[in-house]
Amino acid sequence: MATIPERHSDNAFVLPAATVAGATIRATNAQACSPICNAASGETIGWQEHASEAVVDRAVHAARDALIAWRHTTPGARGKLLRKIAELLDADRTRLAAMQMRVSGKPPFEADLDVSDAVATFNYYAGLCENAALFAAETVQVPDDALLAQRTHEPVGVAALIVPWNFPMVTTAWKLAPALAAGCTVVLKPSELTSPTEHMLVDIVSEAGVPDGVVNVVNGGGEVGAWLAAHPLVDKVSFTGSTAVGRKVMQTAAQDMKRVTLELGGKSALIVRADADVAHAVSLAVGGAFANAGQMCSATARILVHDDLYRKFMAAFETAVRALVVAPPHGENTAMGPLVSAAQHARVTALVAQGVAEGAQIAFTGTLDTGCRDGFFMAPVVIAEPAASNVLWTDEVFGPVACVKSFRSDDEAITLANGTRYGLVATVVTQDTNAARRYKAQLRAGLVWVNTPQLIFPQVCWGGLGLSGLGRELGLAGLRSYQELRHTVEARA
Numbered sequence: 001m002a003t004i005p006e007r008h009s010d011n012a013f014v015l016p017a018a019t020v021a022g023a024t025i026r027a028t029n030a031q032a033c034s035p036i037c038n039a040a041s042g043e044t045i046g047w048q049e050h051a052s053e054a055v056v057d058r059a060v061h062a063a064r065d066a067l068i069a070w071r072h073t074t075p076g077a078r079g080k081l082l083r084k085i086a087e088l089l090d091a092d093r094t095r096l097a098a099m100q101m102r103v104s105g106k107p108p109f110e111a112d113l114d115v116s117d118a119v120a121t122f123n124y125y126a127g128l129c130e131n132a133a134l135f136a137a138e139t140v141q142v143p144d145d146a147l148l149a150q151r152t153h154e155p156v157g158v159a160a161l162i163v164p165w166n167f168p169m170v171t172t173a174w175k176l177a178p179a180l181a182a183g184c185t186v187v188l189k190p191s192e193l194t195s196p197t198e199h200m201l202v203d204i205v206s207e208a209g210v211p212d213g214v215v216n217v218v219n220g221g222g223e224v225g226a227w228l229a230a231h232p233l234v235d236k237v238s239f240t241g242s243t244a245v246g247r248k249v250m251q252t253a254a255q256d257m258k259r260v261t262l263e264l265g266g267k268s269a270l271i272v273r274a275d276a277d278v279a280h281a282v283s284l285a286v287g288g289a290f291a292n293a294g295q296m297c298s299a300t301a302r303i304l305v306h307d308d309l310y311r312k313f314m315a316a317f318e319t320a321v322r323a324l325v326v327a328p329p330h331g332e333n334t335a336m337g338p339l340v341s342a343a344q345h346a347r348v349t350a351l352v353a354q355g356v357a358e359g360a361q362i363a364f365t366g367t368l369d370t371g372c373r374d375g376f377f378m379a380p381v382v383i384a385e386p387a388a389s390n391v392l393w394t395d396e397v398f399g400p401v402a403c404v405k406s407f408r409s410d411d412e413a414i415t416l417a418n419g420t421r422y423g424l425v426a427t428v429v430t431q432d433t434n435a436a437r438r439y440k441a442q443l444r445a446g447l448v449w450v451n452t453p454q455l456i457f458p459q460v461c462w463g464g465l466g467l468s469g470l471g472r473e474l475g476l477a478g479l480r481s482y483q484e485l486r487h488t489v490e491a492r493a
């Protein structure tokens with residue numbers, strides 16, 4: 001961690017430690033800050049000041065103070081604001097995507113997709129707000145006509161939103177839109193690596209007319225997240241990140257019985273049955289393992305291929321992976337960008353070395369474009385038939401590394417796919433509808449795709465089983481996760 005550089009001394013921006021009740025809070029010299037890098041060039045392009053514990057406390061109090069007025073706005077009024085946020089995000093998509101590219105090194109189509117996802121999420125929750133019945137008291141049938149029983153859904157209160165760096169703006173939108181729709185006020189803690197787009201998003205929220213204090217932001221690393229998650233005035237923590245940190249967040253939340261939603265890691269499978277179209281399977285494997293440079297909780301990095309197709313699949317997969325252009329985002333045909341940071345690059349490289357030391361065979365790798373000299377780029381790596389105990393088969397890598405294993409029967413494929421304590425997603429490639437039905441029923445995952453890329457819609461809930469997390473985001477369940485279910489039973493007059 002560095003000390004604060006003289007502001008703008010090197011033409012780099014310095015992002016403030018916090019935004020609390022509409023006011024920018026700058027760090028004092030005693031507080032730390034960290035650099036924000038351009039992942040494609042390795043250059044420091046800005047600095048992120050870190051909030052102190054006292055600033056986190058101010059932010060939570062600001063959210064608490066704003067709660068009473070905000071929770072009593074009508075869902076319709078909140079829906080109008082969410083619609084406006086979506087409109088402003090859409091209008092600003094070029095600038096937002098450019099910042100995603102500049103910081104994370106994402107290729108233009110990936111950066112633009114992130115904006116589209118955020119826009120769709122705010123629009124979806126605006127739509128739910130327009131449906132007054134979802135927020136109204138509902139009668140519950142009880143076997144006594146003299147009684148009126150009702151259920152209501154009320155805002156949980158102050159929500160702490162803690163997000164990672166791989167899809168900044170998207171993971172934030174998945175939390176912020178339903179929290180605001182429900183009538184909660186929030187304190188957001190972005191990843192210190194990718195906070196610039198989150199700053200832009202929060203500016204847009206303010207420009208849309210969301211009152212000061214409803215959305216507050218504290219910046220910094222794990223320490224700041226831990227202060228926020230532990231704050232006694234926080235009613236709910238919605239966390240996206242690693243399983244290791246998710247476990248700590250859950251332990252901390254247990255102290256005050258805070259509500260938690262945890263979106264954690266994964267080690268998902270893509271299954272290619274013998275009847276699959278090989279070209280289609282390869283295209284799904286490339287997208288599932290190497291989109292966002294493999295830095296996806298939903299990466300289908302365990303690829304299971306029926307023995308009959310294995311050699312044909314591997315040949316076509318190798319051709320596709322070698323053709324993948326790994327390059328800076330502005331390259332003409334860039335298909336895959338860099339890893340987010342030097343630390344992430346070192347972590348993934350070390351895991352590959354460990355896997356190889358444990359006996360994993362590298363079947364083939366992709367190549368780096370000439371423009372990749374200075375950034376945190378890594379060529380895709382494909383491992384063939386790793387042992388079931390190999391670290392690359394068992395652990396989440398969070399980089400462009402895929403393992404391929406062959407299988408001989410559906411039973412074996414399902415056992416292999418489910419042979420993990422994670423359970424986020426799975427993909428099946430088959431032309432047999434009966435087989436697809438069986439896989440959908442038996443794969444242990446929060447979301448199963450059949451013959452499609454990793455399509456994500458705000459209408460369809462997201463979340464995993466086992467070590468992949470707790471609760472669901474998106475969909476109606478995403479709204480309900482920011483509400484408390486209450487009941488009343490009264491004697492009819």
Ligand code: NAD
Binds near residue numbers: 222243
């Ligand atoms: P991380 O767990 O290191 O950090 C996530 C966030 O938590 C960051 O903002 C970080 O500063 C903060 N944090 C760190 N320590 C904390 C603590 N003790 N208390 C509170 N907050 C703390 O994860 P990362 O490296 O930023 O992201 C990669 C991980 O995120 C991967 O494991 C990936 O699978 C997961 N992820 C999951 C989903 C999902 O939807 N399931 C989506 C994206 C990423």
